[in-house]
Amino acid sequence: MRKNRLQLALERVQRSRAVIDLAATSFHAAGLRFPSTPLSLAARTYFFARNYQPDPRGEAPAREEISEYYHRAGIEIPADRILITASSSESYSLLFSTLAEHGDNVLLPTPGYPLFEEIARYSRVEPRFYRLDPRHAYRPDLHSIRRRLDDRTRFLVVISPGNPTGRLVSAEDMASLAQLCANHRIGLIHDEVFAEQVYAADCPAESSSGERSPAGTRRSTRLTLPAVLPRAAAARSAATVYTINGVSKMFAAPELKLGWIAVRGAPGAAEGAYRELELANDTFLSCSGLSQAVLPTMFATGAPFQRCMRAHLEANRDLLQAYLGSVRGVSLLPPAGGIHCILRIDPVALKRNKDDEDLAVELLEREAVYLHPGYFYRIEDGAAFVLSILKRPDELEEGLNRLARFLTE
Numbered sequence: 044m045r046k047n048r049l050q051l052a053l054e055r056v057q058r059s060r061a062v063i064d065l066a067a068t069s070f071h072a073a074g075l076r077f078p079s080t081p082l083s084l085a086a087r088t089y090f091f092a093r094n095y096q097p098d099p100r101g102e103a104p105a106r107e108e109i110s111e112y113y114h115r116a117g118i119e120i121p122a123d124r125i126l127i128t129a130s131s132s133e134s135y136s137l138l139f140s141t142l143a144e145h146g147d148n149v150l151l152p153t154p155g156y157p158l159f160e161e162i163a164r165y166s167r168v169e170p171r172f173y174r175l176d177p178r179h180a181y182r183p184d185l186h187s188i189r190r191r192l193d194d195r196t197r198f199l200v201v202i203s204p205g206n207p208t209g210r211l212v213s214a215e216d217m218a219s220l221a222q223l224c225a226n227h228r229i230g231l232i233h234d235e236v237f238a239e240q241v242y243a244a245d246c247p248a249e250s251s252s253g254e255r256s257p258a259g260t261r262r263s264t265r266l267t268l269p270a271v272l273p274r275a276a277a278a279r280s281a282a283t284v285y286t287i288n289g290v291s292k293m294f295a296a297p298e299l300k301l302g303w304i305a306v307r308g309a310p311g312a313a314e315g316a317y318r319e320l321e322l323a324n325d326t327f328l329s330c331s332g333l334s335q336a337v338l339p340t341m342f343a344t345g346a347p348f349q350r351c352m353r354a355h356l357e358a359n360r361d362l363l364q365a366y367l368g369s370v371r372g373v374s375l376l377p378p379a380g381g382i383h384c385i386l387r388i389d390p391v392a393l394k395r396n397k398d399d400e401d402l403a404v405e406l407l408e409r410e411a412v413y414l415h416p417g418y419f420y421r422i423e424d425g426a427a428f429v430l431s432i433l434k435r436p437d438e439l440e441e442g443l444n445r446l447a448r449f450l451t452e
Contacts, residue, residue, distance in 0.1 A: 101303070137320060138230070175205070196229050201220055204379060293349075412445045
């Protein structure tokens with residue numbers, strides 16, 4: 044693959060200087076790892092008692108734990124409507140390749156994560172793009188969606204919290220999108236992989252439920268946060284909804300390679316789609332038995348780790364606002380969830396008549412700070428940077444300090 048100018052500049056600068064990567068999305072590099080002790084104990088139990096009898100839907104205890112997780116959030120999804128996969132990427136691939144045909148199309152949000160476009164193409168499905176309106180906090184543009192769908196549209200993908208926007212889709216908008224999908228008989232893919240990284244100030248759905256033990260004396264270790272408002276709105280729809288999630292972001296455990304698809308909607312359509320997915324999943328059985336065996340332990344003990352992870356991200360969001368919130372020529376919409384944020388840049392105000400890749404290369408060469416230019420995410424209406432707030436606080440603060448200096452000089 045041909046390298047772009049930014050990649051070439053990164054390799055050149057790294058030969059002489061340490062670069063601060065403000066686009067990094069590695070939980071482990073940021074010091075966030077699910078506690079090893081409960082995983083070790085669960086793995087030991089698994090290895091002593093293992094008996095390989097694969098279920099194409101996923102092991103029953105793991106599916107039941109996921110079902111209970113949704114129940115605690117007020118959503119009823121039975122275990123026999125949950126399908127365990129090896130990752131969210133595999134979940135997308137399974138949906139596209141199983142429930143769509145060559146020549147069908149899928150509607151993806153823009154700005155959006157480029158991986159989904161590639162998965163669609165690998166699945167021989169045409170990616171089409173609808174607009175998230177930057178003038179209204181990246182709200183889904185219903186007119187844009189209606190213009191792009193036709194009788195070959197099979198899915199509408201909705202990502203909340205958004206990547207890279209960091210914004211939540213409101214319950215009202217999710218209900219409208221679900222109704223649109225029901226009217227046009229297309230599936231609604233609800234990607235909520237960052238659902239447990241929703242910040243307290245932006246999450247009226249967060250409840251004290253489960254934060255105390257039955258005696259009311261101390262916090263529970265069980266994960267109970269009903270993380271994103273649109274879940275309930277989608278659950279009440281007649282549309283067939285495919286909810287994608289997994290342990291990669293929820294528990295900072297991408298190495299365990301476990302995701303899932305939860306299917307709900309009108310009984311006949313939802314049941315038929317689930318059976319087709321089950322048959323396709325039986326072909327590969329990608330998710331390991333060990334990962335499925337430790338999943339109930341992660342749900343049972345994960346709440347304290349989740350609270351620490353959200354505190355880490357909320358503190359980093361405060362750093363982001365402190366350094367960039369008042370910089371002239373920069374428009375910052377702080378993330379409401381997830382780990383990404385978009386910085387809109389006014390090159391004229393900054394007295395730099397350059398596009399976002401030019402600015403990213405200049406930033407890298409002058410300050411040894413690496414950011415993604417907005418065009419990586421199909422941001423085409425002006426210059427923009429995309430950054431991550433996942434880093435260790437000291438590294439993030441130094442990187443933001445250098446970025447602010449670059450933007451203000």
